[in-house]
Amino acid sequence: MKKYTDSGKKDTRSGFGDGLTELGKKNKDVVALCADLTGSLKMDDFKKNHPERFFQVGIAEANMIGMAAGMTIGGKIPFTGTFANFSTGRVYDQIRQSVAYSGKNVKICASHAGLTLGEDGATHQILEDIGLMKMLPGMTVINTCDYNQTKAATIAIADYEGPVYLRFGRPKVANFTPEDQNFQIGKAVQLQEGTDVTIIATGHLVWEALQAAETLNEKGIKADVINIHTIKPLDDDAILKSVKKTGCVVTAEEHNFLGGLGESVARLLSTQHPAPQEFIATQDTFGESGTPEQLMEKYGLNASAIVNAVNRVIARK
Amino acid sequence: MADYKALEDLVIQVRRDILRQVHKVNSGHPGGSLGCAEFFVALYNEIMERKDSFAMDGKDEDIFFLSNGHISPVFYSVLARSGYFPVEELNTFRLLNSRLQGHPTTHEGLPGVRIASGSLGQGISAAIGAALAKKLNNDNHIVYALCGDGELQEGQNWEAIMYAAGNSVDNLIVTVDLNGQQIDGSTDNVLPLGNVRAKFEAFGWDVLDIKEGNDLKAIIPGMQKAKERTGNGKPVCVLLHTVMGNGVDFMMHTHDWHGKAPNDEQLENALSQNPVTLGDY
Ligand SMILES: Cc1ncc(C[n+]2csc(CCOP(=O)(O)OP(=O)(O)O)c2C)c(N)n1
Ligand SMILES: [Mg+2]
Numbered sequence: 001m002k003k004y005t006d007s008g009k010k011d012t013r014s015g016f017g018d019g020l021t022e023l024g025k026k027n028k029d030v031v032a033l034c035a036d037l038t039g040s041l042k043m044d045d046f047k048k049n050h051p052e053r054f055f056q057v058g059i060a061e062a063n064m065i066g067m068a069a070g071m072t073i074g075g076k077i078p079f080t081g082t083f084a085n086f087s088t089g090r091v092y093d094q095i096r097q098s099v100a101y102s103g104k105n106v107k108i109c110a111s112h113a114g115l116t117l118g119e120d121g122a123t124h125q126i127l128e129d130i131g132l133m134k135m136l137p138g139m140t141v142i143n144t145c146d147y148n149q150t151k152a153a154t155i156a157i158a159d160y161e162g163p164v165y166l167r168f169g170r171p172k173v174a175n176f177t178p179e180d181q182n183f184q185i186g187k188a189v190q191l192q193e194g195t196d197v198t199i200i201a202t203g204h205l206v207w208e209a210l211q212a213a214e215t216l217n218e219k220g221i222k223a224d225v226i227n228i229h230t231i232k233p234l235d236d237d238a239i240l241k242s243v244k245k246t247g248c249v250v251t252a253e254e255h256n257f258l259g260g261l262g263e264s265v266a267r268l269l270s271t272q273h274p275a276p277q278e279f280i281a282t283q284d285t286f287g288e289s290g291t292p293e294q295l296m297e298k299y300g301l302n303a304s305a306i307v308n309a310v311n312r313v314i315a316r317k
Numbered sequence: 318m319a320d321y322k323a324l325e326d327l328v329i330q331v332r333r334d335i336l337r338q339v340h341k342v343n344s345g346h347p348g349g350s351l352g353c354a355e356f357f358v359a360l361y362n363e364i365m366e367r368k369d370s371f372a373m374d375g376k377d378e379d380i381f382f383l384s385n386g387h388i389s390p391v392f393y394s395v396l397a398r399s400g401y402f403p404v405e406e407l408n409t410f411r412l413l414n415s416r417l418q419g420h421p422t423t424h425e426g427l428p429g430v431r432i433a434s435g436s437l438g439q440g441i442s443a444a445i446g447a448a449l450a451k452k453l454n455n456d457n458h459i460v461y462a463l464c465g466d467g468e469l470q471e472g473q474n475w476e477a478i479m480y481a482a483g484n485s486v487d488n489l490i491v492t493v494d495l496n497g498q499q500i501d502g503s504t505d506n507v508l509p510l511g512n513v514r515a516k517f518e519a520f521g522w523d524v525l526d527i528k529e530g531n532d533l534k535a536i537i538p539g540m541q542k543a544k545e546r547t548g549n550g551k552p553v554c555v556l557l558h559t560v561m562g563n564g565v566d567f568m569m570h571t572h573d574w575h576g577k578a579p580n581d582e583q584l585e586n587a588l589s590q591n592p593v594t595l596g597d598y
Binding site for chain 1: 342344412435467471499507508
């Protein structure tokens with residue numbers, strides 16, 4: 001079993017902020033827009049270093065998306081920053097018409113996604129954004145798992161031509177992927193090799209999947225663990241290869257089971273290689289206030305929930 | 318004539334409630350809450366014609382919508398101290414399984430809340446809808462709403478503002494918490510609001526200023542005047558000039574305490590500036 005160590009807890013949003021800082025230095029076309037959440041999105045450095053390329057739009061997300069779409073027409077690469085809820089649900093038609101349908105090179109960068117936003121509660125905890133974004137034709141959807149991966153993804157999406165939704169979070173979490181990783185959009189990362197079950201995780205659930213795999217290993221269950229940072233386009237080959245080997249799958253995400261990663265995997269498997277699947281996801285519910293850990297426990301989004309789901313899915317093989 | 322001494326005591330107790338709520342969970346929004354403490358106390362005790370118990374439909378009483386939902390600590394404190402739910406429940410603010418969510422919600426059934434808010438810019442629309450329902454029901458009561466000044470940057474407000482004037486929604490009083498601050502700095506630095514009075518007037522509203530928005534002796538007559546101006550074919554806007562963080566010296570006149578809780582020492586200092594009046598929860 002491969003060993004993964006946490007090099008020190010860090011928030012994924014800081015990965016975004018630091019990635020943006022680096023992009024600012026090396027790519028003159030990168031511009032950033034923010035809707036009164038500069039500190040929360042960790043965009044202060046970019047703002048300080050490149051005031052002429054930073055646009056504070058105020059609390060006006062719809063205008064921000066429209067402006068970003070317009071800036072691409074002058075060859076700029078706009079990165080918009082606000083919370084995930086206000087990056088998606090709030091501005092869905094603006095994204096749909098001005099960005100996705102118009103094929104504009106806008107990077108929609110969304111922090112505080114999911115339950116781990118914590119105490120602010122359900123008004124701010126979007127659990128539907130992956131679904132909203134993946135349904136838009138031509139939209140790339142990325143949900144990164146730690147600081148290093150978020151930083152690498154932020155830098156990588158600047159070189160990709162097309163609309164991207166980049167989803168990350170608020171709390172400090174384990175940082176365990178390599179600092180010098182080569183982030184490839186649409187390419188799954190195999191974290192553990194196993195033959196009994198495939199665990200496919202995205203975002204904050206990837207670390208939990210690794211913890212679950214260790215627990216399972218002690219009981220003699222060998223799990224294939226795959227980090228799907230890109231939910232769209234999905235790495236069909238990596239998933240099919242793994243499930244053909246293991247014969248069953250658990251998907252894990254900080255999102256509603258309707259519309260999320262799990263449904264994308266289910267669609268793939270049902271058409272190409274039907275196999276039993278269990279979903280670690282919220283069950284068509286809104287969130288609530290609480291600490292991130294309490295919420296992940298209450299809504300069944302942690303390592304022990306994954307272990308239980310693995311036991312259930314293996315029994316169904 | 319209002320009993321100003323009793324109301325002042327209540328304001329101080331509400332400040333304590335705000336500070337103690339956010340301190341306990343190390344999160345929440347004290348700045349805007351403190352700035353609106355006097356307004357809430359005046360509204361619920363002297364201005365609104367309301368029933369003692371809560372009914373969602375709000376028939377035959379004045380009702381209130383909080384659009385800037387992040388100032389939930391002041392809303393919860395005043396609701397509890399107006400008898401809508403036990404003041405002890407303020408202890409559960411932002412905790413797991415609580416009815417006192419980070420931002421107000423109807424989802425857990427907290428008495429006093431009629432619609433969720435937190436995502437900014439939606440409250441005036443809801444208030445217009447409720448005001449129109451009152452007209453349809455021949456219910457001669459007023460709908461109140463409060464929104465932030467930074468919040469006015471959201472375009473939906475201006476859709477609502479245009480609608481209300483264009484359709485003579487004159488049983489509506491929208492108060493703007495004009496504290497000049499938002500998250501990233503002053504409203505002037507983030508996105509200047511320009512002349513808010515002229516904007517509302519240009520859209521067709523009847524606008525009043527309450528220059529001393531942290532003085533009960535200005536707020537109560539000011540809101541009474543606003544009430545008198547309803548029913549004249551125009552929606553009424555009150556520009557409430559407040560100080561963010563009012564009543565705690567180190568929190569005043571800055572955006573720093575928009576969404577940050579005091580630590581133990583800061584709490585002690587803040588509470589010592591506002592000694593117990595009615596009793597802590
Ligand atoms: C649609 C939306 N965008 C962004 C936010 C994040 N946010 C919460 S409060 C706030 C600032 C609000 O400013 P203002 O209305 O002036 O309130 P004050 O800071 O004075 O309390 C922002 C940007 C939000 N809650 N909703
Ligand atoms: Mg303000």
